[in-house]
Amino acid sequence: MKVYGDRRSGNCDKVRFALDYLGQPYAWIEVDSVQGGTRTPEFLAKNPLGQVPVIEFSDGRCLAQSNAILRHVANGTQLLPTDQWVSAKIDEWMFWEANNHEFFIAGCISCMTYMGMSKSDRSPMRVERGNQALDIMERHLERADWLVETGFTIADIALIAYTRQAHLGGFDMNLRPRLRAWVDRCEHELGLKSEEEAAATP
Amino acid sequence: MKVYGDRRSGNCDKVRFALDYLGQPYAWIEVDSVQGGTRTPEFLAKNPLGQVPVIEFSDGRCLAQSNAILRHVANGTQLLPTDQWVSAKIDEWMFWEANNHEFFIAGCISCMTYMGMSKSDRSPMRVERGNQALDIMERHLERADWLVETGFTIADIALIAYTRQAHLGGFDMNLRPRLRAWVDRCEHELGLKSEEEAAATP
Known part of the structure; x- marks a missing residue:
């Protein structure tokens, strides 16, 4: 492939x-x-x-x-359980990510990194919607370790990609301790260095 | 349900x-x-x-x-064939809709209908991205009757919802004859009146 x-x-x-x-x-x-x-x-x-x-x-x-x-x-792996209801709840998070998370958070990251602009140059609409999305995840993770109750799945992978970079787009992760802990869990599961560790590596 | x-x-x-x-x-x-x-x-x-x-x-x-x-x-119906590759191509269109179509086209429709604003009040970014999305569909439908080659599926249903209303958001469907024909086919398949017929009904 x-x-x-x-x-x-x-x-x-x-x-x-x-x-x-x-x-x-x-x-x-x-x-x-x-x-x-x-x-x-x-x-x-x-x-x-x-x-x-x-x-x-x-x-x-x-x-x-x-x-x-x-x-x-x-398909056929532990990242996508075959149970139809679990699979539907994974889809729910993944379509939510595509429609309510990625565009807003990735847009702010892009603004402040590739485009080299400042926090105040971000689109206010994207900042507002991005904060709403992160708050929804924070609330969900108050009562769950992973996005779907059966464990680590592609729902977590779909959401971790931009969430672990959200601070680069000016979002305050210190306000969201449950989300930070989930980011750590996902990075550990995936064997990734955190964004901070990677930045500190010579 | x-x-x-x-x-x-x-x-x-x-x-x-x-x-x-x-x-x-x-x-x-x-x-x-x-x-x-x-x-x-x-x-x-x-x-x-x-x-x-x-x-x-x-x-x-x-x-x-x-x-x-x-x-x-x-699941288990003709709207979602069990073949894994066909199912993946349906997902491709549906995630594309969630990420590259709905936000832009629905936003323009909302601006010009519920919010009662004019065509020139639409977000230029949403207009540009909405036009790009409709053009991608038009090009695809030059060589296909349905979004996925096996026939009418949930990919068509996901995309028809806002595409059939795109003119209400100021998008010019006359520039897109293949897309208009696909809208007609979907409406026929679903037993719907077209938006124009519905408007003309007393």
Whole structure:
């Protein structure tokens, strides 16, 4: 399997995290989405939606959308229990992430990192909606260790990608102790260094 | 099954369309999301995410997120083929809808209908991203009758809800003949009157 991705993208992190966790082999092909790498005719032939990540199988079949990829690669593994109700609750979090979390939080991170702007330059709408999303997660995690009660799943992987970077977008994680603890648990489960540890590594 | 929904919401339409198509019985409970109906303690106990639609089973279990509901109610029906690759391509469209279509198009519709503002008051970002989304669908439908090659599925239902209303948000459907034809096909399949027919009905 080939994975076309941009190392700076949380959406691409999701796919790496899941494949590494499951021990599934893949070749990573770096695509610079900021410099037009997702707009070339070759790339658009793989994904007409013009976005990374994309996975490609040896027979040429391609699949895009990070959460759709998570669902596909996790089929039949512990990351996606077969129980239909558990699977539905995983979907609930993943569609919520796609619709109510990623756009707002990733947008603020992008503003303050790639675009080099300041906290006050962030879109007020994205700040408000991003804070709402993080507060919803904080409240849920007051009574749960993982997003879905059966344990660590692709719902956690879908949400950890941008949540662990939320401080880079100016969101205050110190206000959200349960969420911070969940981020730590996910990073431990995935064998990741925290963003802070990674920054401190020479 | 109870469905909590707001009749004006395209996300709630998705659930109605699927259940009616499948002939699954349900009781519709109208919730006025504009007037705070999704912020009451009773409603938040059903869906802490504070949004319609929500489905509730007789044992009290609740599920939110329109596309997660579509996946759940379509399990084992012709609207969600069991083939894993077909299912993955359906997910690809549904996550794309949640992340790249709904927010932009529904936002423009809301601006020009509920909020009573004019075309020029729409967010330029939402207009641009909405047009991009409709153009991607138009290009895909140049070589396909349905979003996924096997036929009419929940991917079409997820996308028809707001696409058939896009003109109410100031988007020009006359520029997109393939998309218009797909809207007609979906409405025919679902036994719906078109938005124009409905408006002309006394």
